[in-house]
Amino acid sequence: LRGPLGFRCLYLDEYRDRLFVGAKDALYSLRLDRPGADAKEIHWPPGPGQTEECVRKGxxxxxxxxxxxxxxxxxxxxxxxxxxxxxxxxxxxxxxxxxxxxxxxxxxxxxxxxxxxxxxxxxxxxxxxxxxxxxxxxxxxxxxxxxxxxxxxxxxxxxxxxxxxxxxxxxxxxxxxxxxxxxxxxxxxxxxxxxxxxxxxxxxxxxxxxxxxxxxxxxxxxxxxxxxxxxxxxxxxxxxxxxxxxxxxxxxxxxxxxxxxxxxxxxxxxxxxxLQHHLRQLVVDRVEAEDGHYDVLFLGTDAGSVLKVVVLQNAASATPDEVILEELQVFKTPVPITQMEISVKRQTLYVGASPGVAQVRLHRCEGYGTACAECCLARDPYCAWDGTGLALGPQIRAMQISARSLRYGSCHLIPWFAVINRL
Structure with missing residues (x-):
């Protein structure tokens, strides 16, 4: 969704598979599966005197x-x-x-x-x-x-x-x-x-x-x-x-x-x-693993980018370690990100700024290369290595563990939930 929206807010309704976008003088309803199709718009300008009243109450x-x-x-x-x-x-x-x-x-x-x-x-x-x-x-x-x-x-x-x-x-x-x-x-x-x-x-x-x-x-x-x-x-x-x-x-x-x-x-x-820019927005996804859980933070900046950060608990220190997995430039122009919503069901992040609304995948495993070592070094809890073929017997359990935790082991660069589904 693009254009001079004067965008201010997002509301994610996963039950109805809709994303509602609040903009200047308008409200939009978008389909989550096909954002560009069946978009609905309600024109909602302020009534007589309402703008002046808002200014007076500022x-x-x-x-x-x-x-x-x-x-x-x-x-x-x-x-x-x-x-x-x-x-x-x-x-x-x-x-x-x-x-x-x-x-x-x-x-x-x-x-x-x-x-x-x-x-x-x-x-x-x-x-x-x-x-x-x-x-x-x-x-x-x-x-x-x-x-x-x-x-x-x-x-x-x-x-x-x-x-x-x-x-x-x-x-x-x-x-x-x-x-x-x-x-x-x-x-x-x-x-x-x-x-x-x-x-x-x-x-x-x-x-x-x-x-x-x-x-x-x-x-x-x-x-x-x-x-x-x-x-x-x-x-x-x-x-x-x-x-x-x-x-x-x-x-x-x-x-x-x-x-x-x-x-x-x-x-x-x-x-x-x-950092060269300010952090303005925050959403969190908790990824469950065999040895606990890992919190993945998505941080929106005032330059139109999103930082994906994983927080690792350090056993040797009370201070957690944070690793920036990637920084994605969502909007070409350096505009502040004003709102973000996360859909765990669709593994998608919805990002809003004044130019419009964009959807971003939570995982981009193909960006880490094709080697097991690159996967392990990336430490992305969304991505896992499944070896050269389908694991059987006792190997299935080991593959589940390695796919859902950030430990060393065999890991293929595909979403971890895809590995589980294949099993």
Missing amino acids: KDPVPKFVAAFLIPDSDDRDDDKVYFFFAEKVAEAEGKEHTVLSRVARVCVNDAGGQRVLVNKWSTFNKARLVCSVPGPGGIDTHFDELEDVFLLRTKDEKNPEIFALFSTVSAARHPVPATGSAGCVYRMADIRDVFNGPFTHRDSPLHQWAAYEGRVPYPRPGVCPSKTTSQPRHQYSTTKDYPDDVLHFARTHPLMYKPVSPRHGRPLLVKTD
């Missing part, structure tokens, strides 16, 4: 809202929450300097606001700092403060997906790494929930430092949802409008949690400071 772009996901916290559906990820400009304690920090926030799906306080406003909103930093000498960490993108990797437990987030540095003056530095961090939902169940942040005046709130927290605890868990025999809370005024006053004055959310293992999964 805020300081301190670059921003990034993503939102509905993630259940328990088996009680009344306890479901929406988690938001964004970056915002905040004032330092002395009020003389502003900085950009990344946040994770949440609000109950059944939040109806208050009856007398916070009327028609969120009454269960809490937020916390999202930290992605590299430990440095002397206890001085290098922080990647500006959130660029978030990818939710679903697991078998719908309550505990893994959160992959892409960050960049804000300025070279505040950090010892170049301004083009980027980092990727992974967060566990258990750690996020622990922060929201912990102490609130409080300060007595704008001139004081932020500290943990040590006073009495009203019941029901601000931020919890009206549900069976919240209600008591004498206090039935079927809606947030039933919450006492002291709960809503506290929620309005104490939205920030004291502890930050730290990444898994306390450090980034990926750090890149030597």
Whole structure:
């Protein structure tokens, strides 16, 4: 799909085999199997006065809202929450300097606001700092403060997906790494929930430092949802409008949690400071293998290219190793990639930028040559070696292992799932 789309967003519907593309004044529906055929278009221009209204409501772009996901916290559906990820400009304690920090926030799906306080406003909103930093000498960490993108990797437990987030540095003056530095961090939902169940942040005046709130927290605890868990025999809370005024006053004055959310293992999964361009978009595919799993990251840049990176856990070190498998120039002109969607079912990556939308295969095994050694050195979990013929008997199991893991062994440059299908 090409043309001056003013492209902004993608939505992948694998159930209907459609890709929906949001563009300027238009919405497109494309077939996944044949993108150029049976394309549908809805012309959707703004109504009278809507453009001017958007301009009037514009805020300081301190670059921003990034993503939102509905993630259940328990088996009680009344306890479901929406988690938001964004970056915002905040004032330092002395009020003389502003900085950009990344946040994770949440609000109950059944939040109806208050009856007398916070009327028609969120009454269960809490937020916390999202930290992605590299430990440095002397206890001085290098922080990647500006959130660029978030990818939710679903697991078998719908309550505990893994959160992959892409960050960049804000300025070279505040950090010892170049301004083009980027980092990727992974967060566990258990750690996020622990922060929201912990102490609130409080300060007595704008001139004081932020500290943990040590006073009495009203019941029901601000931020919890009206549900069976919240209600008591004498206090039935079927809606947030039933919450006492002291709960809503506290929620309005104490939205920030004291502890930050730290990444898994306390450090980034990926750090890149030597790239000529900025990393803007992130999607992840988890490849299962006999010895565990491998995460393949697809990183969209502001130059129209996509980096394919595999993360390898190093047994001798707590720091994972990342290997750039390839960099594909998706768009001829160096335009920023604004959105990416991955289809594991079709083994395809859909990439969007202002000139249009492109589809890219997750694997291009033919690019690694024709020798077994080249395959092993490539370390691409999508590609495997099947020898010179069809393996039989005990060799079948060995071929499955070598096809699905990144170990040495016989591997032929074809997609690993094709090897399994042939067996």
